[in-house]
Amino acid sequence: xxxxRSESLGQRIRNSAGKLASGERAVADYLQRHPEEAAISxxxxxxxxxxxxxxxxxxTARKLGFEGLGDLKRSLVDHLARRRDPAQxxxxxxRRLRTAEHGVLQxxxxxxxxxxxxxxALIDSVEWSRTVAAxxxxxxxxxYGIGPSAAVADHLALSLRRAGKAADAWTATGxxxxxxxxxxxxxxxxxVVAPLRVFREIGIVLDHAHRTGASSVLLxxxxxxxxxxxxxxxxxxxxxxxxxxNELIAPLTILHALVLELVATERTAAVxxxxxxxxxxxxxxxxxxxxxxxxxx
Numbered sequence: 451x452x453x454x455r456s457e458s459l460g461q462r463i464r465n466s467a468g469k470l471a472s473g474e475r476a477v478a479d480y481l482q483r484h485p486e487e488a489a490i491s492x493x494x495x496x497x498x499x500x501x502x503x504x505x506x507x508x509x510t511a512r513k514l515g516f517e518g519l520g521d522l523k524r525s526l527v528d529h530l531a532r533r534r535d536p537a538q539x540x541x542x543x544x545r546r547l548r549t550a551e552h553g554v555l556q557x558x559x560x561x562x563x564x565x566x567x568x569x570x571a572l573i574d575s576v577e578w579s580r581t582v583a584a585x586x587x588x589x590x591x592x593x594y595g596i597g598p599s600a601a602v603a604d605h606l607a608l609s610l611r612r613a614g615k616a617a618d619a620w621t622a623t624g625x626x627x628x629x630x631x632x633x634x635x636x637x638x639x640x641x642v643v644a645p646l647r648v649f650r651e652i653g654i655v656l657d658h659a660h661r662t663g664a665s666s667v668l669l670x671x672x673x674x675x676x677x678x679x680x681x682x683x684x685x686x687x688x689x690x691x692x693x694x695x696n697e698l699i700a701p702l703t704i705l706h707a708l709v710l711e712l713v714a715t716e717r718t719a720a721v722x723x724x725x726x727x728x729x730x731x732x733x734x735x736x737x738x739x740x741x742x743x744x745x746x747x
Contacts, residue, residue: 459485459525460568460689462514469513473502477510481526483686486674489526493519529691530674543694554694561694568688569700581683582711584665585610588639591617592630594655595643602643602702609709614716614723623651631655636663641705644668645687645697648675656681669701 463470463478470478480500481488488496493504500507511522547554585591591610595603600621610617620630631654634640640659644652648670659666660680668681671691676684685704690697713720 459514459529460692462516466513466515470510473500473506474510474513476500477502477507478514481522482689483673485526485530489523489530529689547694558694562696562699565688565690565693565695565700566703569704572686572688573704577683577685581667581685581708582715584639584667584683585615585641585708586712586715588665589616589635589637591615591639591641592620592634593617593641593643594620594652596621596623596649596651598698599643599645599701602698602705603641605702606641606643606705606709609706610712612724612727613709613713613720615712620655627651627654631658634659634662634664638662639665639667641667642669642681643701643705644670644672645690645701646670646672648672648679653679669704671697671700 459481463482466478467475477496477500480496484499487499491499493507496507497503497505508519511519514522516522516525547557591607593603593607593610595601600619603621604619607617607619620627622630640655642652642655648668652668656666656668656679660682665683666681667683667685668676668679669685669687670676671687671689673684673686687697687700687704690700
């Protein structure tokens with residue numbers, strides 16, 4: 451029952467979802483959430499970690515289309531190496547594309563929808579509530595991202611400010627980041643966006659937040675690396691390296707939902723804040739750009 455070598459672990463798990471017993475599903479979930487630990491663990495250790503047995507672990511590997519545990523572990527090592535190599539991620543995404551009527555547009559959209567469909571099962575409701583509370587109670591929210599993730603961090607800060615929450619984005623690296631970190635206080639919260647890698651600067655931001663007493667939230671699919679940080683809350687992202695979907699789709703969607711959740715808790719104040727924003731826009735533009743007159747019916 452060998453599956454094609456080109457299929458990722460996530461694809462194998464989705465394809466075998468209806469065939470996995472509860473214990474096997476627990477093993478599969480652990481493999482997705484802790485690939486680095488699984489790659490170096492024995493069948494007995496994996497059985498202990500998942501509350502199952504070594505026989506269940508081996509049976510799960512075979513049901514997922516691997517020849518055995520060794521084949522599964524080699525696949526995990528390849529997966530971890532690929533996530534750390536942006537060029538390889540890009541090459542894999544293009545290689546897996548199947549051109550449709552409108553080129554690659556539909557396959558990319560399909561990949562994005564499939565990626566987002568995994569989010570509800572990954573985000574624990576308790577951790578989500580803790581995240582909402584941390585940001586709601588924070589005097590100021592700082593957001594941080596490196597490279598493309600910086601744009602997501604900046605967008606989150608802007609969305610929070612428009613909803614009436616004091617927020618700013620950090621995008622600096624190197625020595626400039628030290629100046630930014632001096633602005634953090636115990637009454638603040640930090641949201642870090644790190645889809646593929648938890649870089650050194652990200653670890654330093656989270657460690658500093660922990661020492662300062664500020665709340666911290668990390669969004670990443672590198673769960674193994676997240677465990678080495680001092681993040682208070684980790685929101686897992688689905689594995690984006692296995693398909694054509696961009697790694698920023700999931701965090702952008704999750705953070706948008708988070709802003710709406712915060713707005714829902716302070717709806718009246720948020721709407722009033724947006725009304726003041728519209729008033730200032732009108733004053734600047736000299737005309738009402740946001741509320742046009744509708745034709746009479």
